[in-house]
Amino acid sequence: MAKTKKAKPAKQKKAHVKNSAGRTVAARVGTPDPTNPKRVAAILAKLDKAYPNAICELKHENPFQLVISTILSAQCTDVRVNQVTAQLYKKYPDAKAFAHANPAELQQEIRPTGFFRNKTKSVMGASKVIVENFGGEVPRTMEEMLSLPGVARKTANVVLGTAYGIPSGVVVDTHVLRLTRRLELTEHTEPKKVEQDLMKILPQDKWIQFSHQLIWHGRRVCVARNPRCIDCNLEPLCHSKDKTI
Ligand code: SF4
DSSP states (O other), X not given: OOOOOOOOOOOOOEEEEEOTTSOEEEEESSSOOTTOHHHHHHHHHHHHHHOXXXXXXXXXXXXXXXXXXXXXXXXXXXXHHHHHHHHHHHHOOSHHHHHTOOHHHHHHHHGGGSOHHHHHHHHHHHHHHHHHHHTTSOOSSHHHHTTSTTOOHHHHHHIIIIIHOOOOSOXXXXXXXXXXXXXXXXXXXXXXXXXXXXXXXXXXXXXXXXXXXXXXXXHHTSOSSSOOGGGOTTGGGOOOTTOOO
């Protein structure tokens, strides 16, 4: 019997358009692209309306404290971290103090934030590098931030964006990950790829605020289970299968 050739799936036609960040990107033709500039701009406008004053909820008085709080916030709530750091920053006022901490004592002090052994290594390691390589000051570039033990892109983006106002990238935490997929702004699940997608479709001057707003929305309305879609001003723009209305 003659073999029948399998039909190749039709290639989606693409055109090149300018997105809201002014970059030329490939866009699908014939089907509405959820990352088209108009829709992205509409989402940003609604986030601005709902959360005009969204800020980082980790309490800190300087960039160094934000480095430590962000390290401690991995797999932990900001509320819990703030409870722990209220005492911690009284005992350890700067990078030098953390660099010379007694590891066993520090482990017990940060224990409520979870993963306390690894976090102790990161906190003390980052503090040592800040003291030895950067004169006790938190550096201002992504490359230098990534030289700190326990600091990856997410922490670096939080610190550079919130403490210094430098839009080095887009913070992709658990809320940003969940919500950008619900809003069809990315199809990826890996934070690095999600961040790359967001950096392509968002104007750079929105990178910092967008993450704060999405994190607020993820905590207050678009929660993981049973999102409160009835209270969501993004609802007309959202086609997520997780919608509850
Ligand atoms: S409509 Fe529902 S699922 Fe969509 S963004 Fe709003 S809360 Fe989240």
